[in-house]
Amino acid sequence: MVSDILRFVKNLLLSLVASLILITQGGVAEAAPPKVGKNRMVIQINEDDSRKWNTVLGNIHNIRDELAREGASITVVAIGPGLGMLTADSLVANRVQDAIADGVRFVACGRSMQAQQVDKDDLIGGVQITSAGYVELMRLQQRGWAYIRP
Amino acid sequence: MVSDILRFVKNLLLSLVASLILITQGGVAEAAPPKVGKNRMVIQINEDDSRKWNTVLGNIHNIRDELAREGASITVVAIGPGLGMLTADSLVANRVQDAIADGVRFVACGRSMQAQQVDKDDLIGGVQITSAGYVELMRLQQRGWAYIRP
Amino acid sequence: MVSDILRFVKNLLLSLVASLILITQGGVAEAAPPKVGKNRMVIQINEDDSRKWNTVLGNIHNIRDELAREGASITVVAIGPGLGMLTADSLVANRVQDAIADGVRFVACGRSMQAQQVDKDDLIGGVQITSAGYVELMRLQQRGWAYIRP
Secondary structure (H helix, E strand, C coil): CHHHHHHHHHHHHHHHHHHHHHHHHHHHHHHCCCCCCCCEEEEEECCCCHHHHHHHHHHHHHHHHHCCCCCCEEEEEECHHHHHHHECCCCCHHHHHHHHHCCCEEEEEHHHHHHCCCCHHHECCCCEEECCHHHHHHHHHHCCCEEECC | CHHHHHHHHHHHHHHHHHHHHHHHHHHHHHHCCCCCCCCEEEEEECCCCHHHHHHHHHHHHHHHHHCCCCCCEEEEEECHHHHHHHECCCCCHHHHHHHHHCCCEEEEEHHHHHHCCCCHHHECCCCEEECCHHHHHHHHHHCCCEEECC | CHHHHHHHHHHHHHHHHHHHHHHHHHHHHHHCCCCCCCCEEEEEECCCCHHHHHHHHHHHHHHHHHCCCCCCEEEEEECHHHHHHHECCCCCHHHHHHHHHCCCEEEEEHHHHHHCCCCHHHECCCCEEECCHHHHHHHHHHCCCEEECC
16 A cells, blocks of 8 residues: 555655656746857848958957957858858859858848849859848857947 | 535635735736747847848848747847937838838837937837847846847 | 664755755856846947937937936947037037936947047046957847847
């Protein structure tokens, strides 16, 4: 009889623990910002201006240099007239390629590509495509990335 | 006697569950960023430039299209020279009205209205007024809205 | 025998509570956004344009006025051509000094200072220096500061 009671208590407790863990994890999952590394920055480029592109590429170099020990994730999102930075015939194509090789992520706005009739093949190799640049910028910020508009 | 024990165990467990739920919810409530829908974006307009206004209205259309299934909350805050976008005689008044009808929120900076002697009646119907545009931008960001400066 | 069972149940429950509190607190601690004051805003200045500087100084005055009761922390980060706002010979030097006296924090980008051969002595008294302006902007955002690009 005692063992019956103990089995009853044990089962009750097991289901209790299970349901509480569910509650806890559910709540925490909702509350927790997605796990991100410490240093994450998303940079928005809207200008068709190679001087600005060069400045930003210099900035990125400095930021990575500054954070060399800690590491830093940098994403550049090119939208509208800024798309020209990421096409194969861009005046900064070589520097973009170098930055990609260094781990910087460059993303072209798919909507802007459509509007300007730019194909994937027209982009610098390694450039990624997102369906809508501003949506990418929103999602990254909401995952804890800092937003920079140079 | 067995039923006494079971009743004792049951009551103990019930109060345990109740207090743990309190702990859990209390903790989570403190930790949780304010509950916001997933997709929230606040767009700052500072320019007196109808081409830019049209671009932004097109962007908003695309963003809403892109997020049609999930839904998206979009607020546009017009500050300083950007206020002209939201006056009744704005070149984009019709498009702003359509966007308001679609659920986009447009907010005029009250300080800029004062400085430019713009009254509530001078604004497109449905445009809201905030006392200071930059404060609104701060508050929304701190509530989890992504910031976009087109 | 009943007391044995009760002791068994009691110990089981105590360890259960202890482990669940650990789970809960562990999760919550991880989920919590960094504790920051309510009103914090970091403003980025990139332009060599005294009209813009004056506008921003006016904005800061309005923001502080608007939030006089609650209080507000405001940091201005000057980068690249924006550095001129914070040099001793700046056209807005007096207004910057007044704002510093009022508790606004002005920060010069150290990388921009190097590039433009600007020394600490060339800056308005009370202006701080950060090694890289964009890194400062990232760190503040990730600590819950709202970002404003006027």
